[in-house]
Amino acid sequence: MLGQYMPGSFFFIVGLILAIWSVIHIAQSSSGPMTKAIWIIVVLFIPYLGFFAWLLFGPRSATRPSLLKKPD
Secondary structure, eight states: OHHHHOTTHHHHHHHHHHHHHHHHHHHHSSSOHHHHHHHHHHHHHSHHHHHHHHHHHSOOOSSSOOSSOOOO
16 A cells, blocks of 8 residues: 555665664774765665675674574
């Protein structure tokens, strides 16, 4: 029903959630302030592409577990 009046609202909300989530995680990462600022600008100005680029190549936080680490 909402789609009749605002057809792009779903994609806007998804993009907004992804941007907020990634900005929070970028700000909490252990990288330098200039790196954080650049990634936040990329994520906000190139919404979907910036998010996926950060997800693949961005700074890793200290609390995020490594995918290559073997469990004990």
